[in-house]
Amino acid sequence: MTRIVIIGGGPGGYEAALVAAQLGAEVTVVDRDGLGGASVLTDCVPSKTLIATAEVMTGFDSSREELGIELDFDGDGIGDQVRGIQVDLGKVNRRVKRLALAQSQDITAAVTRAGVRVLRGRGRLSAGQAPDGSRRVTVTGEDGAPGQSEELVADGVLVATGGHPREIPDARPDGERILNWTQVYDLAELPEELIVVGSGVTGAEFAGAYQALGSRVTLVSSRDRVLPGEDSDAAAVLEDVFRRRGMNVMARSRAAAAKRVGGRVEVTLTDGRVISGTHCLMAVGAVPNTAGMGLEEAGVKLSGSGHIVTDKVSRTSAPGVYAAGDCTGVLALASVAAMQGRIAMYHFLGDAVTPLDLGTVSANVFTDPEIATIGYSQEDVAEGRIDARVVKLPLLRNPRAKMQGVRDGFVKLFCRPGTGIVVGGVVVSPRASELIHPISIAVDNSLTVEQIAKAFTVYPSLSGSIAEAARQLHTRKTDDEQ
Incomplete structure (x- = not known):
């Protein structure tokens, strides 16, 4: 044996x-x-469990008014214009x-x-x-x-x-105020002011989650945008959402040190600026x-x-x-x-x-909205690594998205000119991790936009935008051949 x-x-x-x-x-x-x-x-299981609570909070906050949901705390039948719900982080x-x-x-x-x-x-x-x-x-x-x-x-x-977790020499986690992503689950109370250092996937996920849970969040990004390794259109949507919800996103800012000062944390940037918060999460790689x-x-x-x-x-x-x-x-x-x-x-x-x-690997960023990707990217097309046609459809046009109060997100498909074979896709939406699967199947099996477009989708559904993008690419393919 x-x-x-x-x-x-x-x-x-x-x-x-x-x-x-x-x-x-x-x-x-x-x-x-x-x-x-x-x-x-x-890592994955704990963080996504935490994010599940954050999703409920975000969904309620962002769409309750549009969906006609009112809160009544004093029993007089009149909706009170306050949030009214809080998170017990210890229980979470x-x-x-x-x-x-x-x-x-x-x-x-x-x-x-x-x-x-x-x-x-x-x-x-x-x-x-x-x-x-x-x-x-x-x-x-x-x-x-x-x-x-x-x-x-x-x-x-x-x-x-x-x-x-990777550590910065002058910003060693202590497990109480300065934390890495393995230590956040020991917190009994929600950080009042959280500084997140690092705007990659881990930093963006935790920044979005704690903001939804009720923390005032500052996200320190050493690059010119959040999620520098993701689709630029998707990253732009997420950064806009973060800022609109009140997050302080500091672009082109690199942390040099973090230290405790009394009951607070001071983060010093390489340009000499100092940021203060009650807690700091270091998310600077592994x-x-x-x-x-x-x-x-x-x-x-x-x-x-x-x-x-x-x-x-x-x-x-x-x-x-x-x-x-x-x-x-x-x-x-x-x-x-x-x-x-x-x-x-x-x-x-x-x-x-x-x-x-690796060309058939689907990946997801569990922010709100989620960002899911598969196959070749917009950057690959722009830099000439592959010749592909691209269609991007905002979710604002999708009837199910309108019904659910979803304003942010899109579906993007990439296909080869001539053959129409699907070579990549990006989905920015709630539950993008589920919606990316049909595109993953298409990429893995070299399906064409015609095959995607001809498959029935439920009406109304967010997946209908995938079929619509495929139909538009089919039209473009036909136009290209004429």
Whole structure:
């Protein structure tokens, strides 16, 4: 029986374990914090649970007046023009932790039922291979105590150790007033004035969520706009929404330091300006968990940033060693980590495998509105990486959006000229994470705008805008051919 050792129990690790067990391997997962990893315990599941509460607050605030909803607090039948609802952050965070733990336990149960052995501890890869090609992984306790060590022999090893929040030397989180994104769930009370440093996906999601929950938020962005890595039209919509709802968005502003001053936090910018708030959330990227694992001694090549270098079937430079997830720096998404892990096991165990194709990966930013993307982007078209036709339809034209009081957002489709094959899309709307799926299917299967346009959609529905964009691209394709 082939022996597989997986170091790390996040999506890349536990999904790989399930595949390897299904294919008949003897599988051991070495995990430090609990199956599900950061994705389940401190990142995706907790943050999206927090955001679920924020969505209810935002939806109510932004559309209740237009939808004819009035509040009556004194029983006189007259609607009071005050918000009237508040968030108990302690209760919200207790729910967040409870759901994260339950999800981790569900994953552990599924992996255990599949026959996988789970070891709590840290794994370190030994240098070199045995004559039979096997490798050794030394497991120590969570605190690294050598007295608790166990040596595992593996025919194949998968490293899926994820990452941890990056820190600015002069802005170290203290878990009370200066926080990273793993520490916010310990807050019992809502921050009155929250400074969010970093306007990438994590920073934008938390900034929008806490603003919806009732905090006064300042978002510090080192770039000229929020979400610099996303579609520029989508980022512009979100930034406009943020500002309209009262957020202070500081563009082209880089934080140099953060310190506590009494019961407040002062953030110093590189240009000398100082911002003051009750709390500060540092969202300045992540660092791969690859140090102290013996990887380079074992022949695993690391990039300058410390990420593990892999190919499209998750192989590293060391024979018999694979890697998946955030520790590879390929694309920091749980879905990508899971796919990398599955591909690694399919490849090592000799099953049919399709190399990783990032062009078919759909991604979502869980702000309000959400931003979902797939395939080629507007930037790819503008810079000549692909020749494509583009149509963008504002949701203001969509009848369902009008009914729901949705004012912000759009659907954008990209297709190849001539063939009409769909090569990308952007959706900015409530539940964009659900609406992107038909576009993902189209991109993954090289469907044409004609095929999308001919498929029935429910009337009225937000998905009707996808079909309408496809119909307009079909018209453009016909015009181009004349």
